[in-house]
Amino acid sequence: MSWIPAPVSRFFHRTSSPPHFYALADRFIPWLTVIFLLLLGAGLYGGLYLAPTDYQQGDSYRIIYIHVPAAWMSLFIYVLMAVMGGIALIWRMKLAEVMLISSAPIGAGFTFVALVTGSLWGKPMWGTWWVWDARLTSELILLFLYLGVISLYGAIEEKRAAARAVSILALVGVVNIPIIHYSVQWWNTLHQGPTVSKMDKPSIHVSMLVPLLLMAAAFKFYYLIAVLQAAKLELLKRETTSQWVKTLLEKQA
Amino acid sequence: MSWESFLYMGGYAVYVWPAYGVTALVLVVNIVLPVLQRKQLLRQLTIKQKRSQAR
Numbered sequence: 169m170s171w172i173p174a175p176v177s178r179f180f181h182r183t184s185s186p187p188h189f190y191a192l193a194d195r196f197i198p199w200l201t202v203i204f205l206l207l208l209g210a211g212l213y214g215g216l217y218l219a220p221t222d223y224q225q226g227d228s229y230r231i232i233y234i235h236v237p238a239a240w241m242s243l244f245i246y247v248l249m250a251v252m253g254g255i256a257l258i259w260r261m262k263l264a265e266v267m268l269i270s271s272a273p274i275g276a277g278f279t280f281v282a283l284v285t286g287s288l289w290g291k292p293m294w295g296t297w298w299v300w301d302a303r304l305t306s307e308l309i310l311l312f313l314y315l316g317v318i319s320l321y322g323a324i325e326e327k328r329a330a331a332r333a334v335s336i337l338a339l340v341g342v343v344n345i346p347i348i349h350y351s352v353q354w355w356n357t358l359h360q361g362p363t364v365s366k367m368d369k370p371s372i373h374v375s376m377l378v379p380l381l382l383m384a385a386a387f388k389f390y391y392l393i394a395v396l397q398a399a400k401l402e403l404l405k406r407e408t409t410s411q412w413v414k415t416l417l418e419k420q421a
Numbered sequence: 422m423s424w425e426s427f428l429y430m431g432g433y434a435v436y437v438w439p440a441y442g443v444t445a446l447v448l449v450v451n452i453v454l455p456v457l458q459r460k461q462l463l464r465q466l467t468i469k470q471k472r473s474q475a476r
Contacts, residue, residue: 217427227431234444277447285440292436394451401459408466417467 184263186403187412193396200393207386214379222376231289232376237384239282241391242310243345245275249317250342253335265331266406268338269321270398274391276314283307294358302351303359306344313341327406 183189215233222229252268255261286304287297298304317334324330352361363372372380407413430437 221431226433228433228436230430230433230437231440234440238444274451277451281444281447284443288436288440288443292433390448394448394455397452397455397459401455401462404459404462404466408462413466414470417463417470420463420467 184261186262186407186410187416189263190400190403190412190416193400197393197396200389200396204386204389204393207382207389211379211382211386214375214382219376219379220373225293228289228292231285233379233383235282235285235289236380237387238278238285239307240384241387242275242279242282242307243348244388245271245278245391246310246313246338246345247342249275249338253338256331256335257339262406265328265335266399266402267395269317269331269334270395270402271391272314272317272321273398274394276311276318278387279307279311279314283311290358296358299358301357301359302355303348303357306348306351309344310341310348313337313344316341 183192211233216230219230221227249268249271252264252271255264256268283304286307290299291297317337320337321330321334324333351357352359404413428434428438
């Protein structure tokens, strides 16, 4: 990679070395947690208390403050995983493999949350817990993709080989992402269309929009904390016999 | 607004609060599980290391 300037490539090499990354994660997690809690507190206060009741949906609409950010995260994390998969396949970078597999349970969690909260919102508003329409079905497929990544990785003993298989699965599954995003425009459905991404004129009032964006930001920081915790575990599991783990154990004892 | 009317959620409490509850549960599990597993792994590794040093 001669076209990458030397200091940048040195930075990446150092950061992606397991002991350095492990120490860096430890240093960042407290700060990320503080920011996450502040955003979460502000978002919940704004969304559950300050924001006015919806004139059509009453207070049931307050589910939006977790449903929409969770659904955004379910797509965002999958795209990240596909990018990590690409990096892992091309450059054989260990840290990309670790980040990919560490992201999967968090993405699966957010997908599950999006589906369950959507169901709990759909019952009072649509009169049904579930419809087999394009949006709901493609989001359910996303959950299966996440679970597929987790179980495929678990099924292959040799972890470098497992990571390669999982990278390919993550890359192939990414075709589902635009399908989920555009499903409400391409097909007729009970699910409402986009409210926020119509940037010229979002069809949501500011007092309702601000808490939504705060919650979305909070979930992003949550993801960073959770993925670092999972990556620390995965690194330790993979490198139990290496020198830096021995040093780490000696320091703790 | 009183606590009661806040918790009542305009009659939608049975939908709103379980939604928030499930979300909280999933988010907590995805942090707590890797932390506990790492602590356990570190404990095992420490025991192993002590054994190999004693030999």
